[in-house]
Amino acid sequence: MTTLLDYDKLFVTRDYVGKPLRRNEDEKFVKGEAVYVDDIDMDCAHVAILRSIFPHARLKKIDTSKAEKLKGVLAVITGPEVVAQTKSVPPRAIAKPLKQYVMAGDKIRYLGEPIAAVVAEDRYIAEDALELIEVEYEPLQGVTRIEEALKPGAPLLFEENGSNDLLHDTMTHGDIDKAFKDADLVLKEKFSVHRYSSTPLENWAMIARHDKGNGSFTMWANDQQPGRSVANISAVMGVPMNKLRLIVPESGGGFGIKLAIWPYMVILCLLAKKVDKPIKWVQTRREHLLGGTHAPDCTVDMEMALKKDGTVLGISVIDKENDGSFIHTAGIYSLIKFATLVGCYQIRASRMELVSVAANKGPTVQNRGVGKPTAIFTLERMMDIAAKKLGLDPVEIRRKNFVQPEQMPYTTPSGEVYESGNYPATLDKALKMADYEGLRKMQAEARKQGRHIGIGMSTGVEPGTSNLGYYYTSSGIPEYMGSGEGAMVAVDYDGNISAMIGSVDTGQGHATTIAQVISDMLGTTPAHISVDNTLDSFVSPSIGHSGSYSNKFNDVDLGAVIRATEKVRDKMLLIAAHILKAPLSEMRFVPGGTAIAVKGDDKRQMSFKDIAGYAYKRITMLPDDMEPGLKEIAFYRNKAAKMPNKDNFNVQLTHSNSAHIVVAEVDAESGFVKILKYVIVHDCGNQINPGIVDGMAIGSTVHGLGATFLEEFVYDDNGQLLATTFMDYLKPVAAGLPHIELGHMHSPCPTTMLGTKSAGEGGAIGSLAAVAGAVEDALTPFGVKITSLPLTPEKIMNAILRTKVI
């Protein structure tokens, strides 16, 4: 097994790793006993936020005097006050010196942007008080579409920028000119993908308390990226990090959408200073849909250079992302697309022009897959279109271009390194599971009967572990680089084990997975292990990268757990050898025994409890040069991360892959689509807990299905959002979804400790293209081509009857 670690050396037992262990630590969730932010038993005052009713405006005047007088209101804060007390939001990728604050003080850039906040005895009173705030706006012409926003003379989001172009760069890798010169066929398509989001079921929630005695703040929030959040709050408020304590309890889902909730924590801290008790804000669903962050809508102009036999020589892409109104994360969707730019294929030349566009739409932040769903959608659509042009089967053109297993590790033109994987075998397995040939026959039969059944597929890479240096467009050395995490593992006085990591859990069962790894490493059982998922920025072993995102858990988080466990393990061995007066080389962990024994002499053994007794209590009996205690912290980074360099850079550090095969039937009378079959074969390397991994693969695929068929943030041309409840922003429900058949491949990753690779975003990346391929295939008799999403019945009917293009 090619992994960083030799399993046999690492593990004392193989009882837990690789098994679908129940999430026993998480019984609280099925009993209603989990404590999310809003469940914390604390006597709080409640915050409500006043949001702009115009998408683009100037805030002329804001009068809060009536609101302040309402009985039960404790304090009010307005945008101009917030601006006066804070620094501008720090951008991650764009280098232009633009100013934007956590609340609008003057310029309003999207519908629902916060302009004031009230804290009152209860939420009902706080909401009443919002009604009493008098606001004078100067509405401005808005702009929402990419093409409009980039036109000269367009309304400007940031006047000081002179245009709505926030980041514009072109990167060429390989001999792209030659690729197009040598081509037998050049295909050109314009794609567009709409705005959507993964909408975790729990909205954002936070509590802030100000300690006047020492000027510190304590915050409780369902933050997904605490490492960076505390740093951002500190920078914006000018309060040192050692006065900002962030506690993250259970979180009701994340998917990226809780990565940048910190601007609201700043608002809460400023308000908390004005009152004598903790204050709480829980976002409503409407607020969430308005500005609880979206994935940007985008347009992708793609040119593909091909030989007659289907070999792809190069691709040239112009990627324009509608990053809306938030400079903090603008630009990153395009940049992360380099991780999947050439997909599973040996395409040796690429050019990408990337544009981050500002418009009067809500903030965009990393949503599950971050740009990779659209990158794979466009590339895979293009492969299908090329196959059709060349008279090839979609399977054939993919096989022709796959990176071959013997080429692993494979470096793409831009420097992305695919560590492992067998792309042809993944597709073959999926074809077999789906009975591809049988399906084609069935399709032909169905067509004779006038039924419109189509078969679609996608093969893609699903990268994980972001090398944060991909923000190399910012000036100088990026503030964050690589990927890493910290962990603490302790054997307590009573011989039981506790562990925590510097990150948070948003539903991935980290506690169980960590317990599996530690159990096998120390020859104990999960019943002896307690993993605390609560993050406390004053206590947890965090670094700037800490957080639950980019599928880094299986890589650097577990890496840190292993390193910390090794430290504890080595110290226990030393203590046992010392006390038992046996050579260190003779000491062994007893499999499943929660004890250490002398090799070949099981009677000479010490339980973890005995050993811990010496470490914590009989400390005079420890070896002379040994510190007391059995609690160890370790930090770990993935060393595969390259230095930021536009010519040669790996945006992500692990690369899973998958093949999706979809059978869909379209009702040509109504435009409704029914998925008849859905097969996924995925390869995320070694799996620690297959029960959890299956859930991730299926759940992420359903996110993709929601995005493909149902979900869309529809704005009118002026910037009014037309989908602000789950009645108009539709989510997938159980009824109508297909049963997903899942197959696995296991190509261990040589650059992660356990050979694991990303598992959490996969389906959200591959599904869009596979479904679109199936629908287009079904519509072959009508000659319809799909270049955009979502696939609503209305668009499908329109294409059948008139336009021939979706």
Added chain:
Amino acid sequence: MQLVNITINGKAFEHEVEPRLLLVHYIREKAQLTGTHVGCDTGNCGACTVVYNGKLIKSCLMLAVQADGSEILTIEGMSQQDPEKQKNGLHPIQDAFLEKFGFQCGYCTPGMVLNTHTLLKSNPNPSEHEIREALEGNLCMCTGYQQIIESIQYAAEKMKAGK
């Protein structure tokens, strides 16, 4: 202010409340049973699902005063349901959700468990299709529902076997 009497999980609660107080807020804040969640407050997500006089309802769509005199079951009350089938402090349905990975973040789970409880009472043998239909009002953003459905099928088996 208005006086309301509501029995939740067999326990009588009495409070003076504002007429506009939502039942879900009553359950969470007055009765302090925080296993009932809020995901949308427009009746679309089912995170606030409770059993009201034997029927599934969304407690964000009802006022506390409307629930005066009613009997409500919340997730916390599952520990008293089917006492002969409880094992290690878990109802078989809860056990099934653990066994089959029927949750990720757990935010929808209380609603899902109560939905299952109500479904299996009226239909102890539901088909996959019937289960999918029954879950119509409960959104799960994490699982894609498949492992929830497997949990419900497993629970149905166990409930029958336990008879």
